[in-house]
Amino acid sequence: MRALFAGISLLSMSLSATASAQADGGSAAANGARWWAHVQTLASDAMEGRGTGTPGHEKAAQYVIGQLQAMGLKPAGTDGYRQPVAFVQQVVQSDKSSAALVGADGESALAVPGDLIFSGGGGPVPAMVDAPLVFAGYGLHLPEAGHDDFAGLDLKGKIVVVLSGGPSTISGALKSHARSERANWLAAQGALGLIALVTPKQVEIPWVRRVALAGAPALYFKDAALRDTQAPFLNAQLDPAKSAMLFAGTGKDFAAIAAAADASAPVASFPLTLRLKAQVAATRSDITSPNLVAVMPGSDPKLRGEYVVLSAHLDGYGVGTPIKGDAIYNGAFDNASGVASLLEIARALKASKVKPKRSVLFAIVTAEEKGLLGARYFARKPSVPQKAIVADLNFDMALPIFPLTSVTPIGYDQSSLGGDAQAVSAQMGLPITPDPFPDRNVFIRSDQYAFIREGIPALFFKYGFKAGTPEAETEKAWRANIYHSPFDDLKQPVMPEQSAKLNDYVTAVTLRVANAPARPKWNDDSFFKRFAK
Numbered sequence: 001m002r003a004l005f006a007g008i009s010l011l012s013m014s015l016s017a018t019a020s021a022q023a024d025g026g027s028a029a030a031n032g033a034r035w036w037a038h039v040q041t042l043a044s045d046a047m048e049g050r051g052t053g054t055p056g057h058e059k060a061a062q063y064v065i066g067q068l069q070a071m072g073l074k075p076a077g078t079d080g081y082r083q084p085v086a087f088v089q090q091v092v093q094s095d096k097s098s099a100a101l102v103g104a105d106g107e108s109a110l111a112v113p114g115d116l117i118f119s120g121g122g123g124p125v126p127a128m129v130d131a132p133l134v135f136a137g138y139g140l141h142l143p144e145a146g147h148d149d150f151a152g153l154d155l156k157g158k159i160v161v162v163l164s165g166g167p168s169t170i171s172g173a174l175k176s177h178a179r180s181e182r183a184n185w186l187a188a189q190g191a192l193g194l195i196a197l198v199t200p201k202q203v204e205i206p207w208v209r210r211v212a213l214a215g216a217p218a219l220y221f222k223d224a225a226l227r228d229t230q231a232p233f234l235n236a237q238l239d240p241a242k243s244a245m246l247f248a249g250t251g252k253d254f255a256a257i258a259a260a261a262d263a264s265a266p267v268a269s270f271p272l273t274l275r276l277k278a279q280v281a282a283t284r285s286d287i288t289s290p291n292l293v294a295v296m297p298g299s300d301p302k303l304r305g306e307y308v309v310l311s312a313h314l315d316g317y318g319v320g321t322p323i324k325g326d327a328i329y330n331g332a333f334d335n336a337s338g339v340a341s342l343l344e345i346a347r348a349l350k351a352s353k354v355k356p357k358r359s360v361l362f363a364i365v366t367a368e369e370k371g372l373l374g375a376r377y378f379a380r381k382p383s384v385p386q387k388a389i390v391a392d393l394n395f396d397m398a399l400p401i402f403p404l405t406s407v408t409p410i411g412y413d414q415s416s417l418g419g420d421a422q423a424v425s426a427q428m429g430l431p432i433t434p435d436p437f438p439d440r441n442v443f444i445r446s447d448q449y450a451f452i453r454e455g456i457p458a459l460f461f462k463y464g465f466k467a468g469t470p471e472a473e474t475e476k477a478w479r480a481n482i483y484h485s486p487f488d489d490l491k492q493p494v495m496p497e498q499s500a501k502l503n504d505y506v507t508a509v510t511l512r513v514a515n516a517p518a519r520p521k522w523n524d525d526s527f528f529k530r531f532a533k
Contacts, residue, residue: 031344032496035503038067038340042314043332043490050331051318052219052367052374053089053287060314060339064292064364067343071350073294076361078383082290085366085377086222089287090120094214096281102130103249103274113214115242116195118280119235120218121371122183125280126232131192133246133272134158138166138261139194140178141185144527145170149269156190159234159276161246164198165261165439172438173414174527180444183235184228193234195276197243199258204440204479207239212321213484219370222286226380234278249273264439289315291374292364293383296349298514300357306388307361308514309456310345310506311375311447312338312395313368317484326486333488338395339364341503348507356514358390368396368447375447379454387533390519391417392458393510394448399463400499401478401492402471406433406464407505410442414526415457417513424508430501433464436472455531457520461506463498 041047041063048056065081077083097118099110110116118125137149139162147170149162162182166175183194198204221227238246244254250273260267292314298304316331330336342362349356361384365374382389407430412418425432435442443449448458465471482488513520522529 028497028500031500031503032498035340035344035499036494036496038343039332039336040490042336042339043330045328045330047330049318049320049329050314050316051217052315052370053087053289054318056318057289057315057366061290061292064314064339064343068292068294068346068362071346073296073346073362075293076295076383077291077293081292081294083293083378083383084288084290085374086286086288087219087367087373088222089217089219089285090125091217091283092118092120092125092214093281093283097279099276099278101245101274102277107277108245110242113211115239117210117214117237118278119237120282121220122228122233122235123220123230124232124284125282126192126234127281128279129159129192129234130275130277131157131159132275133161133195135161135246135270135272137267137269138163139182140166140170140175141182142170142174142178145174150189153269155186158191159193159195160186160191161195161197161272163257163261163267164196164202165264167266168264172435173411173443175439176441176443177527179441180449183233187229187231187233193236195236195238195246197238197246198240199261200240201258201262202439203240205483206480207241209485210237212323213317216317216320219287219367219373221373221377226377234280246272246274289366289374291366291378293378294362296346296356296360296362298357298359299355303357304359306358306390306519307384308356308358308510309361309363309389309392309451310342310395310510311363311365311392312342313366313374313447314339314364315366315369315374317369323486329484329486330489332490332492333399334397334483335368335395337398337400337499341395341398341499341506344500344503345507345510348503349510352511354511354515356511358514360510360514361389365447372447372450375450376453379450379456386454389451389456391513392448392451392456393506393513394446394458394460395506396446396460398461398499398502399475399478400495400502402463402465402474403495404430404463404498404501406431407502408433408435408462408464410435410460410462411448411452411458413523414528415522416520417457417459420509420512420516420520421459424505424512428505428508430505431464433466436465436467452528453531455528455533457522459509461502463502
């Protein structure tokens with residue numbers, strides 16, 4: 001498997017050694033080495049993959065708190081550096097669950113989880129469901145953008161089937177937002193569940209790996225008021241190789257529908273002829289896990305009451321299904337790397353001659369892998385006044401596997417933070433590259449989205465690259481072979497100096513936002529401006 005990544009080492013050979021402008025005057029190599037040392041600790045086998053609510057996560061939290069204390073950052077949680085969050089842990093018991101498609105010709109059994117995976121996130125799963133299926137195209141409810149795949153469909157009492165992708169005329173951010181809000185909206189219309197399909201060409205993680213993750217514990221908020229849906233709602237994924245089964249008897253060719261989705265062409269919605277009959281067994285238990293919050297007070301008496309949040313998630317997948325004998329999902333890049341970057345940015349800001357005028361809040365959140373739950377809790381119930389939070393700058397899986405020659409700050413086209421990022425890009429010679437794969441849902445797949453939902457402008461920093469380049473192929477191979485597996489460990493190729501370079505970039509953006517006379521604001525044409533409070 002690692003042979004597939006020989007190209008990463010070849011890319012690194014072309015990188016010349018360069019010095020980066022560090023606050024302490026250190027070299028890129030020294031700063032990269034310090035960053036990598038944090039990653040080595042957080043992603044070691046001793047941390048057992050940092051699963052939310054596990055002893056391994058607690059060990060990692062203690063390490064982070066020790067680093068924050070050593071730098072003199074003040075505790076800013078609700079209990080010292082901690083902000084405990086209460087969850088219900090739900091484990092779907094696949095061996096006690098069943099599913100079948102029911103039609104005019106009888107029943108066709110679906111293997112659980114081999115063919116159909118039931119999600120345990122969002123809220124309690126229904127113990128049983130028997131309902132007709134309806135296909136809703138891309139499953140995007142965006143009447144403001146002139147697009148609604150659900151228009152004219154009878155959704156009450158149905159299980160809704162949706163397909164990956166969306167019209168190219170709608171921004172990736174807006175499509176991602178619609179997908180994030182979909183389950184809640186469908187439940188409000190009386191739908192009983194949702195089955196997500198992915199076209200074969202849009203598959204990001206091989207199905208066999210999704211099956212391996214199916215037994216992992218899921219979480220939802222213990223406080224029902226914070227959940228996506230109030231009543232039990234079925235969320236499921238179907239093996240892409242089996243998608244055509246759902247369209248039996250409709251006279252529709254799924255291959256043609258998938259080809260249209262791959263081309264971002266119109267995809268019609270229509271009732272299906274089948275029903276899904278399923279029984280879902282699950283166990284539930286209460287757990288708690290903390291967000292970690294520290295503050296660097298601002299230097300300006302008038303502005304220190306406002307906060308720039310720097311966020312990264314500490315949690316990983318913990319110990320799971322073994323792959324080639326390895327059951328520890330170390331999460332080195334996802335996301336020990338991001339936490340390490342926050343620690344290094346904190347160190348740089350402490351050492352900097354230019355001090356942030358606004359306070360900088362470091363939020364190392366929990367349960368990102370379970371649905372951004374820690375960040376969602378913090379953004380809704382922050383340990384400082386919510387209206388005093390002016391921006392969130394988020395680190396998650398930046399992937400230092402090829403040279404950093406440009407940056408992609410996800411969300412840069414939505415608020416004035418984009419102007420700050422562009423100014424720093426010009427200063428550092430790191431041009432901004434738009435998201436090359438907007439239908440991957442990156443906009444909603446990390447913690448910055450929790451802040452956006454609360455009306456707070458945010459950026460999420462990624463290495464920039466364009467589709468069809470060697471870097472794109474390297475990144476695609478990493479996602480297909482390493483992402484969310486035990487192989488995201490300390491043995492994979494890494495370029496620490498490039499991480500130091502990105503840390504410099506985000507440090508500069510942080511100082512620019514913290515020291516600007518005015519707080520960031522949404523662009524006038526941004527859909528997300530409506531969430532501002």
